[in-house]
Amino acid sequence: MTDPRTPAPFTSSTPHTPFPPLSPHTARRRFVTVSVLYWLPVGLTIAPLILLFTERGMALTAIAGFFAAHSLTAAALELPTGGLSDVIGRRTVLAAAGLLGLAAFTLQGLGTTAWVLALGMALMGAGRALSSGPAEAWYVDTVQAHSGPDAELRNGLARAGTATSAALAAGTLLGGGLPWLLGLGPDLGARLSEATSGLVLPLSVPPLLAAVLEIVFVLYVLTALPEPPRPRATLRAVLRGIPVTVVDGLRLGGRDSVVRRILLSAGAAGAALAVLELLTPGRAADLTGAADSGAVVFAGLACAGFVCSALGNHLAPLAARLAGGGERAVLLSLGSGAVGLLLLGVTATGAGPVPLVGGAIGFGLVYLGLGAAGPNENDLLHRRVTGAGRATALSVQSLALQLVAAVTGLVISTLPTGPAAWWVGGGVLLGGGLLWAGASRPAPIMPKVPEAAK
Missing domain, CATH: 1.20.1250.20 (MFS general substrate transporter like domains)
Structure with missing residues (x-):
């Protein structure tokens, strides 16, 4: 009889066909890549976002409200979305987080009214809640499925943390420098704003670039993070399993x-x-x-x-x-x-x-x-x-x-x-x-x- 302490092997949709998990080295490399692809777009918006909102004519109180919408949405959805990942799978939830990020960065880059910008920040908060845990949980599940419950995890977690911080650092520099670079020489920023009737400002470029990177993130998640199929469940069963x-x-x-x-x-x-x-x-x-x-x-x-x-x-x-x-x-x-x-x-x-x-x-x-x-x-x-x-x-x-x-x-x-x-x-x-x-x-x-x- 199988010892229940031994992790169950990955299985395909055919019950008797084994689906071998990735090696720890491969899983670690993909976990690091996912971490970079998720946090680099976030880093791009750290420096220009408040300045962009100000350029759109938003008062400081309104900007504070936008960030409150982000924080409250993330806090409210943090536990339900974590439970959702445990019920329906890591890859699906991560891909949904990327799609929400795509919508959020697009609204932030192109939005000109308070309600649109607030919606963009709220969607960013929802995406942040969805992304909190699934990638790391996928990595640990995969490594333990391959090497057992005592598998070495610390090095992979450390490398992903290093990659996350490096992506944020690079994104901060790039996001802060792009609008400045557009103002050099023939003033590409002014021409860009004029060509789009003020819809795209130089400060809009970093969040719009972040939106493009979110597409790359979603495609990578869907193709590079295999996981064992979970039992099919109805919507009612999923909602019942989350609480x-x-x-x-x-x-x-x-x-x-x-x-x-x-x-x-x-x-x-x-x-x-x-x-x-x-x-x-x-x-x-x-x-x-x-x-x-x-x-x-x-x-x-x-x-x-x-x-x-x-x-x-x-x-x-x-x-x-x-x-x-x-x-x-x-x-x-x-x-x-x-x-x-x-x-x-x-x-x-x-x-x-x-x-x-x-x-x-x-x-x-x-x-x-x-x-x-x-x-x-x-x-x-x-x-x-x-x-x-x-x-x-x-x-x-x-x-x-x-x-x-x-x-x-x-x-x-x-x-x-x-x-x-x-x-x-x-x-x-x-x-x-x-x-x-x-x-x-x-x-x-x-x-x-x-x-x-x-």
Whole structure:
């Protein structure tokens, strides 16, 4: 009798015809490629999006509403879409995320009214929720189907994290530079705007390029990510299965101490990122003395942050080996990030080269620490959950990050200008790291073997 601890082999639509899974090397390469193709379009819009909305005549309050539409849509759909991936399959949900991204970037690039732009941001949030987990869940499912539940995962997760950060860095530079390049020489941007009656501005080019890349992403997902066929189910059965999967994912965090630490650590990371994203633009403007030049500095800092995050992802397996395990690596990584935020707080009110250098070091430490912690946390997570709820668990993790980030943003917005807000973020991140102090790794959760199978 088959031991239930052994992962079921991939099967084709013919019950007796085996469908061998991809090798771990091939699965890792395709997972990395999917990560790049998904996040590169997002990076293209980081620098120009707010400026594009401003050029369309949108007030700051309206722009804040657009981003609220994105965040609220992503948060509301995070768990249901994770459950959907576990019920109907990873590839279908990822392709749907790409199609939503295609629609979102097109509306952002061409939209001229508030409701169209708000719809574009909401669709981006829905796509973000759909994409949260399926690609990683596909990779882990494929590797474990090939090599068993104890297959090595950390290196693949680290490489995908490195690729994600590199794609965001490259996209940020390209998206920020394209509108500027169009304004050089014979002013191609003005001619482009005139030829389209103002529909396409130079700032519209990055999101429209992102829309084209989304088509490439969808085609790659559909052709390069094979997965075993799932039992056919009616729409009613699918909708009934999603809440059950979501509830199981939430319960896992309550009954498993390792998963609980992972979720709390994700929340701590969300607090750190909220502090960086809200305070760094203003700090950059203060350093340069002007909002425009501060935006350029912030774009450079964001790119540098992604590079540090990529380096942290790359070093995650080494950190685990040097620290003696993934748990200690998470402790040290989050602790390093907390030191970075505290250093930013110490240098918040200073002027001159020393505070500037100290702040830059602190900024890099935060992203380096968060980057090194991520693959080690997810390696632990995937050894605590089964394939039936893997995408849901990743969605719960993402939701924890988003919710704590939202609350932290509200809290620090009430604090006076100065080091206090930075210290709040550093304290929360340090608390997330200390959760792993003295933690010992329990045996992975595995189904019991029936007596008949022994």
